[in-house]
Amino acid sequence: MKKSIVPLILLIAISVLAVFMPAIPTAINTEGMNSGDVAWMLAAAALVLLMTPGLAYFYGGMIDTKNIITTMLQSFVAxxxxxxxxxxxxxxxxxxxxxxxxxxxxxxSTYFMFNRVLDAPLFGTIPLVLFAFFQLKFAIITPALITGTFAERIRFKSYILFIVLFSLFIYAPLAHWTWHSGGFLFKMGVLDFAGGTVVHMSAGFAALAASIYLRNKGETKSPISPANVPFVLLGTGLLWFGWFGFNAGSALSAGALAASAFATTNTASAAAGLAWILFDAARGKKPSAIGFCIGAVVGLVAITPAAGFVTIPSSLFIGTFAAIISNVVVHWKSKTSLEDTLDVFPCHGVGGAVGMLMTGLLATQAVNGANTTGNGLLIDGSTNLIVIHLIALVIVVAFSFVGSLILLKITDLISPLRVTAEEMKVGSDYSQHGENLFPADFSNLKEEVA
Structure with a gap:
């Protein structure tokens, strides 16, 4: 049997199994449901899903023209x-x-094939199925974030296998540790409002693992000329817009906490975009569209764990310093042998870590007394929260980095990760998908492959 038919058979088997799952109840519990919260969370879930196409444009615009389609498709297929x-x-x-x-x-087995999700008790004031699909959007974008690391260099089928393994063995456990009431990081008192730890640090340190595993030792890295800067601007706009659902939606209700998270999200992103280009200017570089876009995204990353725990002025501080720190790491990385094509580790790994530590410094019960396990060090001098976050930082970094290295090796053994030199020459759009941004180039590509 050809290996290429196995995934199709697996999907068909899952679809057939779904037919024989227990029927949903005719009467769904609505007692205690708040229609305003439901409406907001439906909108927030849609906003978060929009972030993944936004990411596709953000990454696609930064890559060269012969790899745009595959880079964007890696986000969409997730x-x-x-x-x-x-x-x-x-x-x-x-x-x-x-x-x-x-x-x-x-x-x-708890919710296997979504059994019991529709007839479960409400999750706060919204149906559990709505919470489940809101969380699904986080699970989608996390492995998609990693694609910026191995853009141009990974086989499409190997990518599919890797994101399945990553989601099962890295993302899901981290989500349980941090957001489930029985998770050990949750019980420690770790604060992660919308995914700085679960989403950005896991993706960022998986990206670091991939950049080490896939690097070409002894070879000079070729600089990438962005194919379409307007794509990057469009992607940034979609990400910024969708991030309001990402962060404000994590309040899980349409109230003052959601409004506060909405405000801190915008403020941090604005400050970070400005800080990035001003820092570039201070170093003698021209302020660029891509620089502002990267800075804005770093600000969104850094505020994510803190969005519902800090004041609006604190978010200004977080965005500014996260951008400067990530900018420095990008500059440092460019002098190493790491092959992180689109700087996922400096932006998401480092940005997420900075946000996590800033939460330990600046979280205040004045913003979110119901869910904050303590005030930050700079609020009342308490060391408890920052110590907890430092311990959690080490655990999450080690788990995400080492675990991803293992999964990359397993994937490579099953399906080789790297494209060949010939495939890289013609580009992954054609070699992996038989498509190209400019169809007229097909004849030339066929000649090169031949």
Whole structure:
């Protein structure tokens, strides 16, 4: 049997299994449901999903013309792959009943194939199914973030296998640790409002692992000329817009906390975009469109864990210093052998870590007394929260980095990760998908391959 037919057979088998799952109840519990919260969370979930196409444009505009389609498709296909995986077992692993009472992972049988999700008690004031699909959008964009690291260099089928493994063995456990009431980081008192740890640090340090694993030792890295700067601007706009659902939606209700998170999100992004280009100017570089866009995204990353725990002035501080720190790391990385094509590690790994530490410094119960486990060090001098976050930082970095290295090796053994030199020459758009940004170039590409 050809290996290429196995995924199709697997999808067909899952689809057939779904037909025989128990029927949903005719009467769904609505007692305690708030229609305003439901409306806001439906909108927020849609906003978060929009971030993945935004990411596709953001990354696609930065890459060269012969790899635009494959780079963008890697984001889009994550919407399909992770959606199916989440229904089957992903949601259970992340938010199912704690397996063994150890706070490490959810019981995969809790909501297998979304059984019991529709007839479950409300999650606060919204249906559990709505919470599950809101969280699905986070699960989709996390592996998609990593694509900026191995843009141009990875086989498409190997990418699919890697994001499945990453979602099952890195993302779902981290979500359980941090956001499930039985998770051990949750019990420690770690604060992560919207995914600085679960989303950005996991993707960022997986990116670092990939940049080490896939680097070409002894070879000079070729600079990449962005194919379409307006694509980058469009992608940034979509990400910024969608991030309001990402952060403000994480309040899980339409109230003052959502409004506060909305405000801190915009403020941090604005400050970071300005800080990036001003820092570039101070170093003698011209302020660039791509610089502002990268800075704005770094600000969004850094405010994510803190959005519902800090004041609006604090978000200004977080965005500014996160951008400067990430900018310095980007400059440092350019002098190393690391092959992080689109700087995922400096922007998401470092940006997420900075945001996590800033939360330990600046979180205040005046903003979110109900969910804040303590004030930050710079608020009242308490060291408890920052110490907890430092410990969690080490755990998450080690787990995401080492775990991703292992998964990259497993993927490589099953399906070689790297494209060949010939495939890289003609570009992944043609070699992986038989498509090209400019169809007229097909004849030339065929000649090169021949």
């Amino acid at each position: 919407m399909g792959v992770i959606s199916v995986l989440w229904i089957v077992v992903g949601f259970s692993l992340a938010f199912g009943e704690d397996l063994g009472g150890m706070g490490l992972v959810g019981d995969p």
